[in-house]
Amino acid sequence: MNHPAPQATSHDDTLLATLSGDDRPGVAGELLAAAAATDATVLDLEQAVVRGQLLLTALLRPAAGTAERLSADLRAIAETHRLTIRLVAGRGDNPARRTGRASVVVIGAPLRATGLAALTATIGEQGANIDRVRRLSRDPVTTLELDLSGADVASLRRELALVAAANALDVAVAPGGLARRGRRLLVMDVDSTLIQDEVIELLAQHAGREAQVAAVTERAMRGELDFTESLHERVKALAGLDESVFEQVRAAIRLTPGARTLVRTVKRLGFTVAVVSGGFLEIVGPLATELGIDHAHANQLEVRDGKLTGRVLGTVVDRAEKARALRRFAQTEGLPLSRTVAVGDGANDLDMLAAAGLGVAFNAKPIVREQADATVNVPYLDAVLFMLGISREEVEDADDAADPQTASLDSSHV
Numbered sequence: 364m365n366h367p368a369p370q371a372t373s374h375d376d377t378l379l380a381t382l383s384g385d386d387r388p389g390v391a392g393e394l395l396a397a398a399a400a401t402d403a404t405v406l407d408l409e410q411a412v413v414r415g416q417l418l419l420t421a422l423l424r425p426a427a428g429t430a431e432r433l434s435a436d437l438r439a440i441a442e443t444h445r446l447t448i449r450l451v452a453g454r455g456d457n458p459a460r461r462t463g464r465a466s467v468v469v470i471g472a473p474l475r476a477t478g479l480a481a482l483t484a485t486i487g488e489q490g491a492n493i494d495r496v497r498r499l500s501r502d503p504v505t506t507l508e509l510d511l512s513g514a515d516v517a518s519l520r521r522e523l524a525l526v527a528a529a530n531a532l533d534v535a536v537a538p539g540g541l542a543r544r545g546r547r548l549l550v551m552d553v554d555s556t557l558i559q560d561e562v563i564e565l566l567a568q569h570a571g572r573e574a575q576v577a578a579v580t581e582r583a584m585r586g587e588l589d590f591t592e593s594l595h596e597r598v599k600a601l602a603g604l605d606e607s608v609f610e611q612v613r614a615a616i617r618l619t620p621g622a623r624t625l626v627r628t629v630k631r632l633g634f635t636v637a638v639v640s641g642g643f644l645e646i647v648g649p650l651a652t653e654l655g656i657d658h659a660h661a662n663q664l665e666v667r668d669g670k671l672t673g674r675v676l677g678t679v680v681d682r683a684e685k686a687r688a689l690r691r692f693a694q695t696e697g698l699p700l701s702r703t704v705a706v707g708d709g710a711n712d713l714d715m716l717a718a719a720g721l722g723v724a725f726n727a728k729p730i731v732r733e734q735a736d737a738t739v740n741v742p743y744l745d746a747v748l749f750m751l752g753i754s755r756e757e758v759e760d761a762d763d764a765a766d767p768q769t770a771s772l773d774s775s776h777v
C-alpha cells in the first residue's frame with residue numbers, strides 16, 4: 364500500500380522501543396494503551412518469549428509534540444514490570460526488505476552451536492540477511508526456520524549443503540514468500556522411506572527364498588545387474604508362491620515413525636500425496652489406501668491360478684519411470700513442478716528428487732544425500748513437515764482439534 368508518509372515535524376519522527384526481561388501478562392497491551400493515549404501510529408510490533416523471557420519491540424510514530432510524553436509513559440511501564448527498556452529515536456520505518464526471500468530450515472539432533480554458527484556465517488558470506496528466526500520443534504530434534512532476504516536459493520542450497528554435511532545437520536533451502544504456502548504434491552518412495560522394510564525381501568522371507576533373492580541383490584550391488592535386470596531376477600525367484608503371501612507381507616510391514624503424521628498433516632493442508640515404488644502394487648496399493656494416499660504407482664506381479672509366475676506385468680518402475688510418474692501426477696493435479704516435494708532414499712529416486720521443486724533425501728545412501736536439495740537424517744518421516752515450514756505445535760494443535768486419540772498414538776514421534 365502506498366499511503367503518503369505524514370510530514371515530519373522534526374528530524375526524528377519515529378521511536379523504537381525495546382523491552383526485555385521476565386515476561387508478565389499484559390505488557391504489550393499496556394505499551395499499546397500508552398501509544399493510543401498519545402494517538403501514536405504503530406509501524407511495527409514484534410514479540411518473542413523464550414523460556415519466560417520477553418523481548419518486545421515496537422516501532423512507533425508519535426503524534427506531533429507527544430514524543431517526550433510517550434517516552435516517559437513507556438519508561439513507567441518498564442519500571443512497573445521491572446523490564447529493561449531501550450528507546451531509540453530515529454527517522455522512518457525499517458529499511459525495506461531486500462528481494463531474494465528464502466527460508467532455511469535446519470534440523471539438529473541435538474542442534475549444536477558449532478554447526479549453527481557455521482551455517483549463519485555461510486549465510487552472511489552469501490550476502491543474505493537473517494530477518495527472522497522461529498523454532499519449529501524441540502526434542503527429540505530441534506528445528507529452526509530462518510527467513511532470509513538477499514538470498515540466491517541455488518547457491519545457498521549448494522553452500523549450506525556442504526556445511527550441513529560437515530556438521531551432521533539437516534538443512535533445506537526453499538524460496539520464501541507465497542511459494543512456501545498453498546497446495547502441493549508430495550511424492551514418496553516406499554521401501555526404506557514410507558516403510559522400514561524392503562518389500563521384495565519380505566516376500567522372499569515369507570516364501571523361504573531369502574538366499575535366492577539375496578544372491579541377486581549381491582550381484583546388483585556389485586554392478587553386475589542394473590535395476591531392471593535385478594528386479595526381473597528377484598521376481599523370478601518368487602515363482603510358484605501362493606498369492607496369499609501378499610496378505611502375510613502386508614501384515615508384516617512396519618511403517619516408518621512419523622509416516623502417518625506426515626500424510627495426515629499434509630492432507631489437512633490440501634496436498635495431494637502419491638507413492639511411487641520399485642516394489643509391488645499388490646502390497647503398496649492397499650497400504651496407500653489405508654493411509655489415505657491419493658496415487659500409488661509400482662510394479663505389478665503376474666499371478667496365474669493363484670500363484671506368482673515370477674514375471675512382472677507392464678512397464679518396470681525404475682529410476683526414470685519414478686520421475687515420469689512425479690511429472691504425470693503433477694500434471695493431473697494441475698501443479699507446476701516447483702510445487703512438488705519428493706522424498707526418497709535410494710539411487711533410483713535420484714531423477715524424481717531432481718525433478719521435484721524440493722527433493723528430500725531421507726536417511727539416504729551417500730550418493731543420494733549429496734545430490735538432493737535437502738536431507739533428513741533423523742529417523743522420523745514427519746521431519747519432512749519441518750522442511751515445509753510446519754511446526755510441531757501446529758501439527759499437534761491440528762491433531763487435537765480433529766481427534767484427540769490420533770494425537771496420542773503418534774506422540775512418541777516428532
Ligand SMILES: [Mg+2]
Pocket residue numbers: 552553554555556707708709
Ligand atoms: Mg527406497
